[in-house]
Amino acid sequence: MALHFLVDPPLIARPGESVELTGAEAHHAAGVRRVRVGEAVTVGDGAGAWLEGSVTAADPKLVRIDVISRVEHPAPARRVTLIQALAKGDRDELAVQACTELGVDAIIPWQAGRSVSRWNGPKVERGVQRWATIAREAAKQAHRAWLPVVAAPVSTSDIAARCGSERVLVLEPTATRRLSDVELSDGDVSLVVGPEGGIAADELDALVAAGALTVRLGDTVLRTSTAGPAALGVVNVALGRW
Template identity: 40%
Template sequence: MTVAHFFCDDVAGDTVRITGDDAHHASRALRIRVGEEITVSDGRGTVVRAHVSDVSPSAVVAGVVARTAVEAPSPSVVVFPAMPKSGKLETVVQKLTELGVDEIKPWFAARSVVRWDADKAATRLRRLRAIAREAAMQSRRAWLPSIGEPGPLEKLPETTVVLDESAPTGLTASLPSVAPLVVGVVVGPEGGLEPEEVARLVAGGARAVSLGHAILRTETASIIGPALVLARYERLG
């Protein structure tokens, strides 16, 4: 049986206390019982094993029996998905978190149809971060990914690839053999990137790459591209 995994800001003491929606989920959906072992991370690399001593819909309390420090994965993978239509970004955030991506920074491309209303932006961002947190619990991550607020595309990592269906070079072949500290992956919206956008990114040091002959949906490319980067540097597969 898989041990349930949770997140808690403070795991430094002899006990951990899980509250809010996580406690309700643990007690009602997962049916966590006194005596069970769970793992809890602070989202910053510290993971503890703990034995549950008390369970209620409002709080789960567990005594720490072991503590482990997990190094941040390397290279760090940062994904820049252009804002897609409807709820596709939620799926992208969920799947990228499960894969192990470190940062997700949505951006508004020229062909992005969706524009966040300022009044709703904070609520939508909280929703994305909650989805990432849930996915990180499911995939038992020690480090929570950073989910950035959508905005213009700027401050790209030194090693960045731009997914472009017309590029002559494949993504995997374009990556350096020695892993850099950070790899960025830029993905366009429905309809793709404007040629001017690709040219500007390439002029700034990014490399245009292809995922092959098939034309993928933006949400598919947003998952496949980073997965290939993770696999290239043995963080996946």
């Protein structure tokens, strides 16, 4: 499979024209991935544009690609959002990476009551940017035409407010209903994943009262880094993505 690279949208080049990679992406292409003149590659902008082309110049400061074909991929008709609780170490980041590879459309950090990791002050912007960078690299690796959007952190009440416009599924090991038994006939879906210590009882009560549905994944308790990707796989099948 051809190497894939990303540029910032909009990507407007057409067949017969060229597109240039500069900065970090050019260094990654020529200095790390070692692309060579004449090599076939693909380029996207994370907003649906997808180009196939051939490298005509390969330098760590500038890579030029002659465009051979262009395809516009439509945005998903139904969006799936990961609402991931902040977690210690890199467990939340592992969830961001895996869910991006598996096709999630949006990612929202949640500072849950039991989150060990806390984003305050300047940490908020740095944390969001860190997750966005992880998602970008994972999307590039997975050859995705659309990048997931990483939003600002939300509170439990913010999540509850989403229940009026989409199906909110809270992953909870004590739930009686399995995720695979939930009918996802229409609308967007949000998957809510708690921190290492689980979702606090008052937070669960608030979400359920707002209309969220608690669901479980089998009979085992998954890590916060694993639950989201596992649930996304089930949802992908239910929505016909896989």
